[in-house]
Amino acid sequence: xxxxxxxxxxxxxxxxxxxxxxxxxxxxxxxxxxxxxxxxxxxxxxxxxxxxxxxxxxxxxxxxxxxxxxxxxxxxxxxxxxxxxxxxxxxxxxxxxxxxxxxxxxxxxxxxxxxxxxxxxxxxxxxxxxxxxxxxxxxxxxxxxxxxxxxxxxxxxxxxxxxxxxxxxxxxxxxxxxxxxxxxxxxxxxxxxxxxxxxxxxxxxxxxxxxxxxxxxxxxxxxxxxxxxxxxxxxxxxxxxxxxxxxxxxxxxxxxxxxxxxx
Numbered sequence: 555x556x557x558x559x560x561x562x563x564x565x566x567x568x569x570x571x572x573x574x575x576x577x578x579x580x581x582x583x584x585x586x587x588x589x590x591x592x593x594x595x596x597x598x599x600x601x602x603x604x605x606x607x608x609x610x611x612x613x614x615x616x617x618x619x620x621x622x623x624x625x626x627x628x629x630x631x632x633x634x635x636x637x638x639x640x641x642x643x644x645x646x647x648x649x650x651x652x653x654x655x656x657x658x659x660x661x662x663x664x665x666x667x668x669x670x671x672x673x674x675x676x677x678x679x680x681x682x683x684x685x686x687x688x689x690x691x692x693x694x695x696x697x698x699x700x701x702x703x704x705x706x707x708x709x710x711x712x713x714x715x716x717x718x719x720x721x722x723x724x725x726x727x728x729x730x731x732x733x734x735x736x737x738x739x740x741x742x743x744x745x746x747x748x749x750x751x752x753x754x755x756x757x758x759x760x761x762x763x764x765x766x767x768x769x770x771x772x773x774x775x776x777x778x779x780x781x782x783x784x785x786x787x788x789x790x791x792x793x794x795x796x797x798x799x800x801x802x803x804x805x806x807x808x809x810x811x812x813x814x815x816x817x
Contacts, residue, residue: 559701560717566694567613570641573687574613577648578606580676587673598652602680605644609687612637620716629716631702635695642691649684652677 581602585595616637620629627633656677663674701720702712712720 557717557720559698559720562697563694563717564617566690567617569690570687571610571613573645573683573690574606574609576606577602577680577683577687578610580680581606584673584676584680587669591669596655598648598655598677598680601644601651602648602684605641605648605684608644609641612641620718624718625716629718630714631698631717632713634717635699635702638691638695638698642688642695645684645688645691649681649688652681652684 581599584599585603588595588599616628616634619626656674660674660677663671663678665671665674698717705712705720
């Protein structure tokens, strides 16, 4: 399916070819009449023949080559910008020269002689179509240049591509990293999610700090109170043996007191 730029190109070239045919035909008739009756020729008419001839020969060739062979160098955007710029410069020169040479003579097409009225109308037609062709080709050149610069800014070069290749260009991939992924379209955001998952963020180790007391930190270890080591409790077997191991002794022997014989 043709893109809008390709349709605009076809319409612009078609109108320029139509203007070239009309201008070249009218200029040739004026030149033939002037040479037959006055044995002179007008400079603006000669330039109009050259400009119209170049336009109606080169532009159809570019369209046919682009249709038959895709990617030909004659259809490159860079070549089109250069050549179309040359053509619209020639067209504005033709119109300006025609106005300059005939403004003093053909002020109004109201002469007694019919041939003078015919020359006046033909000259006005050359001027009109020359300026229209200039505006058409110049507007197409500016549009193509702006589109190419926008594509270049997005990382997609169009200089060695054709206008037909403009619709088949992939979406812009110039932004490898976008700090705001919410601003991306949904498809591009989904494509960047696996890349973000493959590079996990570094984990930060928790930093432990010493507690603070009364608003000021301390790093020295607080002195701890010294307590005597706990004494092991006497086992029940020792108590039973000390208390009841010998008959006739007092229970006080169980607590380590010496037993004295009674007198």
